[in-house]
Amino acid sequence: MSYYFTILSPTDVPLFNIAFGTSKSGGDGIARFRFPDTAQYMNQFIIHSSLDIVEEAQWMNGNMYLKHIDTYPPASAYISAFLTPSGARFLLLHQPPQLPNTGSATGAGGGGGSSGSILGGSFSASALGSSRASASSIAANPTSPQTEEAVRQFMTEVYENYVKTVMSPFYRQGMEIRSAVFRSRVTAAGRKWL
Amino acid sequence: MTSPGDAAPVKPPPSFSPGVPRVASKTRYPNQRRDSSPSLDADLTESRVVSPPPPLPATTSELPIRSASPRTPSFRSSTPQLARSSLGSPVDGRFEGSEEIRSLIIRSFSPVVGVYASADTDELARQKGFAGGFWQLIRPFGENIPGKLVIRDSVGASRSWEDYGVRFVDLGNNNQGLPESGGRNSPLAHLEEVLEKQLGSLDDPLGGSLFPKDFLGFPSTSPLYKLYLRQLLSIASAAPHETFRHPVASVIAISSRNTAPLETLRRLYADTNNGNKKMPDWIHPEYLRYYLLVHDEDRDDITESTKLYDQMKRHFGLHCHLLRLRSNQCVVTDDDSVQVPECEWLSPSERLFGRTEPLVDLDTGGLPHVFESDVMAIKAFVRELVAQSVVPYMENRVAVWNDQVASRRRGISGRFMSMSRRWAGFGSGSRSSLTSGGASGNYDIAHGYYRYDTPEAVLRKMADFAFMLRDWKLSASTYELLRSDYANDKAWKYHAGAYEMSAVSMLLSPSSLGTKVKIDGIDQILETATYSYLTRCSDAPNALRCLTLAMELLKSRGGSAVESAARWAMRVMDQGLVGSIGQGLFSERISACFAARNPAPGVNWGSRRRKAGMWSVFAADLWLRLGKPSLASAALEEAERLYADVLHGDGAFTMPEMQTFVDNLRHAVKVEYLEARGLDLRDETATAAALGTDETSEQLDRRKNRKSLIVKPLDSGIGPTQGMRDNDNAADDDFERA
Numbered sequence: 001m002s003y004y005f006t007i008l009s010p011t012d013v014p015l016f017n018i019a020f021g022t023s024k025s026g027g028d029g030i031a032r033f034r035f036p037d038t039a040q041y042m043n044q045f046i047i048h049s050s051l052d053i054v055e056e057a058q059w060m061n062g063n064m065y066l067k068h069i070d071t072y073p074p075a076s077a078y079i080s081a082f083l084t085p086s087g088a089r090f091l092l093l094h095q096p097p098q099l100p101n102t103g104s105a106t107g108a109g110g111g112g113g114s115s116g117s118i119l120g121g122s123f124s125a126s127a128l129g130s131s132r133a134s135a136s137s138i139a140a141n142p143t144s145p146q147t148e149e150a151v152r153q154f155m156t157e158v159y160e161n162y163v164k165t166v167m168s169p170f171y172r173q174g175m176e177i178r179s180a181v182f183r184s185r186v187t188a189a190g191r192k193w194l
Numbered sequence: 195m196t197s198p199g200d201a202a203p204v205k206p207p208p209s210f211s212p213g214v215p216r217v218a219s220k221t222r223y224p225n226q227r228r229d230s231s232p233s234l235d236a237d238l239t240e241s242r243v244v245s246p247p248p249p250l251p252a253t254t255s256e257l258p259i260r261s262a263s264p265r266t267p268s269f270r271s272s273t274p275q276l277a278r279s280s281l282g283s284p285v286d287g288r289f290e291g292s293e294e295i296r297s298l299i300i301r302s303f304s305p306v307v308g309v310y311a312s313a314d315t316d317e318l319a320r321q322k323g324f325a326g327g328f329w330q331l332i333r334p335f336g337e338n339i340p341g342k343l344v345i346r347d348s349v350g351a352s353r354s355w356e357d358y359g360v361r362f363v364d365l366g367n368n369n370q371g372l373p374e375s376g377g378r379n380s381p382l383a384h385l386e387e388v389l390e391k392q393l394g395s396l397d398d399p400l401g402g403s404l405f406p407k408d409f410l411g412f413p414s415t416s417p418l419y420k421l422y423l424r425q426l427l428s429i430a431s432a433a434p435h436e437t438f439r440h441p442v443a444s445v446i447a448i449s450s451r452n453t454a455p456l457e458t459l460r461r462l463y464a465d466t467n468n469g470n471k472k473m474p475d476w477i478h479p480e481y482l483r484y485y486l487l488v489h490d491e492d493r494d495d496i497t498e499s500t501k502l503y504d505q506m507k508r509h510f511g512l513h514c515h516l517l518r519l520r521s522n523q524c525v526v527t528d529d530d531s532v533q534v535p536e537c538e539w540l541s542p543s544e545r546l547f548g549r550t551e552p553l554v555d556l557d558t559g560g561l562p563h564v565f566e567s568d569v570m571a572i573k574a575f576v577r578e579l580v581a582q583s584v585v586p587y588m589e590n591r592v593a594v595w596n597d598q599v600a601s602r603r604r605g606i607s608g609r610f611m612s613m614s615r616r617w618a619g620f621g622s623g624s625r626s627s628l629t630s631g632g633a634s635g636n637y638d639i640a641h642g643y644y645r646y647d648t649p650e651a652v653l654r655k656m657a658d659f660a661f662m663l664r665d666w667k668l669s670a671s672t673y674e675l676l677r678s679d680y681a682n683d684k685a686w687k688y689h690a691g692a693y694e695m696s697a698v699s700m701l702l703s704p705s706s707l708g709t710k711v712k713i714d715g716i717d718q719i720l721e722t723a724t725y726s727y728l729t730r731c732s733d734a735p736n737a738l739r740c741l742t743l744a745m746e747l748l749k750s751r752g753g754s755a756v757e758s759a760a761r762w763a764m765r766v767m768d769q770g771l772v773g774s775i776g777q778g779l780f781s782e783r784i785s786a787c788f789a790a791r792n793p794a795p796g797v798n799w800g801s802r803r804r805k806a807g808m809w810s811v812f813a814a815d816l817w818l819r820l821g822k823p824s825l826a827s828a829a830l831e832e833a834e835r836l837y838a839d840v841l842h843g844d845g846a847f848t849m850p851e852m853q854t855f856v857d858n859l860r861h862a863v864k865v866e867y868l869e870a871r872g873l874d875l876r877d878e879t880a881t882a883a884a885l886g887t888d889e890t891s892e893q894l895d896r897r898k899n900r901k902s903l904i905v906k907p908l909d910s911g912i913g914p915t916q917g918m919r920d921n922d923n924a925a926d927d928d929f930e931r932a
Contacts, residue, residue, distance in 0.1 A: 013848040041851040048849060049808045051840075055799035073764050 010087035308444035443482035690726030781813035
C-alpha cells in the first residue's frame with residue numbers, strides 16, 4: 001500500500017505533501033506507486049480530480065471525516081478526505097500494492113511512458129490484489145471498514161498536529177507548512193496507523 | 195488584422211499556421227472567422243445549434259491584457275488557439291450528440307434482408323456499372339427508408355419512426371452465415387486499421403478536407419469516434435448466439451430478360467430452402483420471401499412485363515413488386531444523373547479490402563451514378579418492401595411467438611415448470627446437480643448452438659425481432675426470461691448475448707427512467723455479460739461492443755449514470771480491448787462522459803469538470819504519443835475549456851507538478867505540430883522578435899525537467915507568464931524541500 005497525503009487550502013493550493021508507504025506487515029515505509037517515476041504528476045491529477053467529489057460530498061455529510069469518496073479505477077487509487085473547519089482539506093490517496101507480474105510490465109514500459117503507464121495498473125490486478133489473503137487487512141482491501149477506521153485515526157492525529165502547527169505565531173493562513181516537526185509527526189502517524 | 199478572406203482556408207490549429215503573425219487578431223473575432231468559411235458553417239449547423247458565442251473575457255482582450263499586465267499568469271492565454279472552443283454553446287452540442295449516437299445505435303440493429311438475384315438480373319446491374327450485381331445496386335438505399343414508418347408494438351400502440359432502415363445482404367455470393375473463423379485476422383485489428391487509414395488521410399496537410407469538421411465538432415462527438423462506433427457496430431456477422439444478422443426476409447429477383455421467369459423463381463426459392471444456399475441449422479429457415487421482377491426499360495416491352503407480373507402475383511401472392519430500371523449505364527454528364535449514396539454500414543474488412551476507390555479519388559467518391567428515375571423506383575420499391583411486407587411480417591411473428599412460446603413460459607405454469615426443472619436435485623445448491631437437473635437438453639454442446647426450432651432459439655429470435663421493431667419493453671422482458679435458461683445449459687455465448695441485450699434494451703426503453711437502483715442493476719447485468727464474453731468465450735469484439743453500447747447509452751441517460759458510463763469506458767481501456775487509437779478515442783469519450791454531468795441547480799458543485807479535464811489531458815498525451823499533434827491540440831484545447839471553470843482566477847493549476855506536466859505537454863504538441871507541417875522554426879523567431887517579448891532566462895534555468903528550455907524562442911508568446919509561474923514554482927520547490 002502506498003500513500004500520498006496532501007493538505008489543500010480552500011483555494012486548492014497544496015499546503016503540504018508527503019508520500020509514504022505502509023509500515024505494517026513488514027513494509028519499509030517507502031511509497032511505491034504504480035506510475036513510473038516520471039509520472040508522479042498522476043497523484044496530483046487524481047487528487048485534483050477528486051475535488052469534484054469532495055465538493056459534492058461535503059454538503060451531503062455532517063462529519064469532518066468523509067471516508068472513502070473517490071476511486072480512480074485504472075490505477076486503483078482510492079481517495080479519502082477530511083475537512084477542517086477552516087476550509088482546508090486533507091486528502092489521502094492510497095493505492096494497494098501491485099502484483100509482481102503486472103508490476104514488472106509497468107516498470108518496463110515506464111521509461112518511454114507507454115499508454116499503460118499513464119493509466120497505471122489494471123482492474124484485474126486490483127481485484128486480485130484485494131482478494132489476496134494478506135496479514136494486514138488494511139493493505140489488502142482499501143474500502144473495508146478496518147481501513148476506513150485506520151484512515152480516520154490517521155486523519156484525526158494529523159488534524160491535531162495541524163491545529164498546533166497553524167496556531168504558531170509565525171504561520172499565516174494560506175502559507176505552506178514547512179515545519180519539520182509537523183512533517184515528522186505526520187510520518188509518525190502514518191507509521192502508526194497505516 | 196487578418197481579413198475574413200484570408201482566414202477562409204482554415205487549417206487545424208490556426209495559432210500554429212505559419213506566416214500568420216500571432217493569432218490574437220484571429221481569435222478576437224470568432225464570429226467573423228466562422229462566417230468566412232462556409233465549409234465549416236455547414237458542419238456547425240449540422241452538429242449543434244449555432245448560438246452566438248458569449249465572448250469570453252480572455253478571448254476578446256487577448257493582446258491588450260498581456261501587454262498591460264504581463265504579470266498575470268493565465269492558463270488560458272498561454273495557448274491562444276483555445277479561444278475557438280467558445281464557438282458554440284457546448285451544452286447544446288453535447289445534447290445533440292447524444293441523441294445522434296442513440297439513433298446510430300438504434301439504426302445499427304436493423305433487420306437484415308437477403309438478396310438473391312438470378313444471373314440475368316445481376317447481369318443487368320453489371321451493365322449499369324455495379325460489379326457486385328443487383329445487391330450492390332440496391333444496398334445503399336435500404337439503409338434509410340424515406341418518410342415515416344409506423345410500427346405497432348406488442349400492446350398495439352403505434353409509433354412512427356423517421357430513421358428506420360434495413361440491411362441488404364447478398365445471399366448469392368459470399369457464403370452467408372458462416373461465423374468468422376478464428377484463423378483470420380481479428381475484426382478488431384481491421385477496425386484499428388480502418389481508423390489508421392482514416393487518420394492518415396486526415397493528417398495529410400493537403401487532403402485534409404474532413405479535418406475542420408473533426409476539429410470543430412469536438413465538443414459534441416468527433417466524427418472519428420462516430421466512424422469508430424459505426425465500424426464497431428457493423429463488425430457482427432451472422433452468429434448462432436444472436437439473430438440480428440439472420441435474414442428476416444429475402445428478395446428473390448428476376449429480370450424481364452429471363453426466358454423462363456416462373457421456373458427461375460421456383461428454382462431460386464428452392465435454392466434458398468434446401469439447395470446449396472440453405473441456411474445452417476441455427477438460422478430459422480422460415481423467413482419471408484419477396485419476389486421482385488426487374489423490368490428493363492431500355493430494351494424490353496412493358497406490356498410483357500406487366501403480364502408476367504400479374505402472373506407472379508397470382509402464383510406467389512402479395513409479396514411481389516415490379517421494379518422498372520433502365521439498363522444503360524449512366525455517366526456523370528447525363529442530365530438526370532444522381533450519385534449513389536455511400537453505404538453507411540460497411541464492415542471494417544469491407545472498408546479495407548472491398549472498396550479502395552473512395553480513398554484514391556475523393557472528388558467523385560468512386561461511386562457510380564444512376565438515373566434519377568432509377569433512384570425513385572428503387573426507393574419506392576424499398577419503402578414498399580419494408581412498410582408493407584417486412585415490418586408487418588415481423589410484427590406478426592412477434593405476436594405469434596409471444597402467444598405460443600413466451601406466454602407459456604411467462605405464465606404461472608411456465609414459472610413452475612422452469613422452477614421445478616431448476617430444483618430437480620431437491621434443492622441441493624451445488625453446481626454439479628444443476629447440470630443434471632437444470633439443462634434442457636436442447637443445447638448442442640458439441641457444436642455450440644441451439645437448433646432453430648427449440649423454444650430457447652425461438653424466444654431469442656422473438657426478442658431480437660421485438661428489439662429491431664424498437665419495442666424495447668417486450669425485448670427486455672424476453673431477454674430476462676432467457677438469461678437463466680442459457681445459464682442452466684451453460685450456453686455461455688448465448689448467456690452473454692442475452693445479458694448484453696437485456697441491459698441495452700432496458701437502457702433504450704423510454705419508460706424506465708434512470709433511478710439509482712436501476713443503474714446499479716444494469717451495472718450488475720453488464721458485469722455478467724462482460725464476464726461471459728471475455729472470460730468464458732474470449733470474444734473480444736462482442737465484449738467491446740457490449741461495453742461501448744453500455745457506455746453510450748448510460749451517457750445519454752445523464753445524471754448519475756454518466757459516472758457509470760465513464761467507469762465502463764475505463765474498463766474497456768483497461769482490459770486492452772482497444773488499440774492505441776481506440777485508447778485515445780476512449781479517453782476523449784470518458785472526458786465527454788464526465789463533462790456531461792452538470793452541476794446541481796443553484797449551486798456550483800456536483801459537476802465533474804476536473805475529471806473531464808484530466809481525461810482530456812490524458813487524451814492529448816495519448817494522441818501526442820501516436821504522433822497526431824493536431825488531435826492532441828484539439829484535446830488539449832478541450833481540456834482547457836473544461837478546466838476554465840474550476841481553476842480559480844488566474845487560470846493556473848495550483849499543483850506544481852500538474853502545471854509542469856501540462857506546460858510540457860502543450861509545448862510538445864506545439865513543437866510536433868510545427869514539425870509535422872515542416873515549418874522552419876526561424877519564422878517563429880522572427881515573430882517573437884516582432885512582438886518584442888523580453889525573456890529572462892535565468893529563471894528558466896533553474897528547472898531541470900523542462901523541455902521548453904530546449905526550444906526557447908517558441909515560448910516567446912507566453913514568456914512573461916511563464917516567468918511568473920517559475921517564480922511560484924521556485925517557491926514551491928523550496929517548500930517541497932522543507
